[in-house]
Amino acid sequence: MKRVTIRVPATTANLGPGFDAFGCALSLYTDVTFEETEFGLEITGCPEEFTGPDNLAYVSYCAVMATMCEEVKGVKIHIDARIPVCRGLGSSAALLVAGAMGANILHGNKLSTQGLLNITNAMEGHPDNLAPAFYGGLTASMVDNGLPVCVNFPLHPDWEFLALIPDFDLPTTKARAVLPAQLSRADAIYNIAHGALVLKALELGDGKLLRNAMQDRLHQGYRKHLIRDYETIEALVRTTGAAFCLSGAGPTLLCITRDKDLEERLMKKLPQITEASWEMLPLHVEFQGAHVIGCE
Ligand code: HSE
Secondary structure (H helix, E strand, O other): OOEEEEEEEEEEEOOOOOOOOEEEEEEEEEEEEEEEEOOEEEEEOOOHHHOOOOOHHHHHHHHHHHHOOOOOOEEEEEEEEOOOOOOOOOHHHHHHHHHHHHHHHHOOOOOOHHHHHHHHHHHHOOOOOHHHHHHOOEEEEEEEOOEEEEEEEOOOOOOEEEEEEEOOOOOHHHHHHOOOOOOOHHHHHHHHHHHHHHHHHHHHOOHHHHHHHOOOOOOHHHHHHHOOOHHHHHHHHHHHOOEEEEOOOOOOEEEEEOOOOHHHHHHHHHHHHOOOOEEEEEEOEOOOOOEEEEEO
């Protein structure tokens, strides 16, 4: 095989209290094609600034090739990214996953998904986007001695995820830099308890429990000043009964509900109360993880 295209779903990390641990795959995709060549690197389909050797799909591709003791002679990479960049929907994780899978599949599938997860987690630093991108669905992860252990959790099929995506970006490094290095025991207990109940609410399809459990004292409160309109939108969403959280490190805000009219209800009010421009993107859970959509 000389050419392979990998489709990777978007992911929303944290889901409120599950900072660096919970994640869910969503129905928005980045497709990346890898073609082996005799020499050099060519990256197409993305802005010029992402076409160098620091492109995450290429970095990940090379890391997996090195693990398999394979030489990278040359590679052409074409990126068709529908996951918006730096918006908290797992665009970086998608490139890492695609690069890892691309290299593995082009070279005889020697590594397991866990092996690819270990390599990409070492690059990303936390597995909460990577795990659902690889496995699909809702995942929770822990890291022991540097190695991620990730499991899928059951998820009620009726949830609707409404992503509110602003016209500004927020680099994850900036959103992590504002977090305190230490937190109180009370806040740790708060997040552990709320996290456990978020998982149960998502399984049961219990909107009221989810709304109450989806609260956090570890990151959202420290990050909200980085996101224009955060508090205005949160207050509006809370009047609808939907659960609300920051998607990953933001700036996308996420509403989770079983109410099919939420988008329509927010559409009427949101533009009147916000300063930035917000796109509303209705999504559902993607239960299939990254997979091959073409090869030759
Ligand atoms: N858990 C990560 C964070 C997700 O909130 O910083 C973004 O990469």
